[in-house]
Amino acid sequence: MTTVRTIIAIAASQNWPLYQMDVKNAFLHGDLKEDIYIKPPPGLFLSPTSVCKLKWSLYGLKQAPRAWFDKFRSTLLQFSFEQSKYDSSLFLRKTSTGCVLLLQQLKDSFHMKDLGILTYFLGLEVHYDSLGVFLNQHKYTQDLIALVGLQESSSIDTLLELNVKYRREEGDILPDPTLFQKLVGILNYLTITQLDISSAVQRVSQFMQAPYHLDLVVVRHIIRYVLGTSTRGLFFPSGSLIRLDAFSDSDWAGCPNTRRSVTGWCMFLGDSLISWKSKKQARVSKSSTESEYRVMYAACSEIVWLRGRLAEIGFPQSNPTPLHADNTSAIQIAINPVYHERTKHIEVDCHYIGEAVDKGVITLPHVSSNLQIADVFTKSMTRQRHQFLVGKLMLLDSPASI
Secondary structure, three states: OHHHHHHHHHHHHHOOOOEEEEEOOHHHOOEOOOOOEEOOOOOOOOOOOOOEEOOEOOOOOOOHHHHHHHHHHHHHHHHHHHHOOOOOOOOOOOOHHHHHHHHHHHHHHOOEEEEEEOOEEOOEEEEEEOOEEEEEOHHHHHHHHHHOOOOOOOOOOOOOOOOOOOOOOOOOEOOOOHHHHHHHHHHHHHOOOOHHHHHHHHHHHHHOOOOEHHHHHHHHHHHHHHHOOOOOEEEEEOOOOOOEEEEEEEEOOOOOOOOOOEEEEEEEEOOEEEEEEEEEOOOOOOOHHHHHHHHHHHHHHHHHHHHHHHHHOOOOOOOOEEEEEOOHHHHHHHHOOOOOHHHHHHHHHHHHHHHHHHOOOEEOOEOOHHHOHHHHHOOOOOHHHHHHHHHHOOEEOOHHHO
């Protein structure tokens, strides 16, 4: 979904049209590079020892997605080569004529259905405005609210109660965790556009195997918050610069059960938010500096990947990407090539980030904790603080508010 949001952000920035097509039986189009044999399907009059050799990919093969991707990519590259004498751009075309030519080439190569201008995609609703593109999951949210029967309930302004630590030993285990697991799965998919619930959903996602009654209460609390923000979504403004910008933060020892810290980072492409993360760290950190450094390491890895993806589609980042952090000690470790006793256990992270700084991939500007946007992905906070940070993330309540 990060790639999808990146493409939408670029298209909105450049005022390019977005089209959608559906490939029929896509995985049957791929060319196999390996020799693969299968048992004959029922009805073929072959000996019991006979096998069939596949000529093309088939649904269920682990190679099928890659084979389809390679086939589709080769078609695009061939189209780009044929059109290079007219236009040097590759996949993203500025003119409607270029789009028509590309769509026709795809139709000639595959069995495809033209769905026209992109308006609905995997539960995502796409709205267009003269100022940009708006992406939300309103229908998906309404289905969730109806599933739990909260249509007539009142909404709330905060995700989780402030300073409340949810511990595993409190309450009784749910006899049947199916509903809890289903609701958490739905909420996880909802974070594609409603990232303001990411921190709360990250917390309840930890208890999927053996949830308690209190965990289900927390999930219903989150859904009541969603009830009041069902039209909220991401806005991708037109005219925005194609320039990557990042923020990283952590909540040291934020998990009351394991004392692991919580990772939080987000990536902007100009003014458009395209990627973020809220996740409990894999190891316990001995200090806030260590936990912050681990977040910087994770964010740096995402930056490297995004810079590569942007270069692939024709938007290389010529300048280093700013990674804003609010921990001065972590920043000093990153720019200081000398490692000592207190940092030897995170030395690999240090070398990775230090190398990224030396090569001009990232810079590490300091940002005040009050202006640290990634803070919203690490912990619960007051309503005023939450709304302030949500406003910085280009989250709007409806297309009418653009």
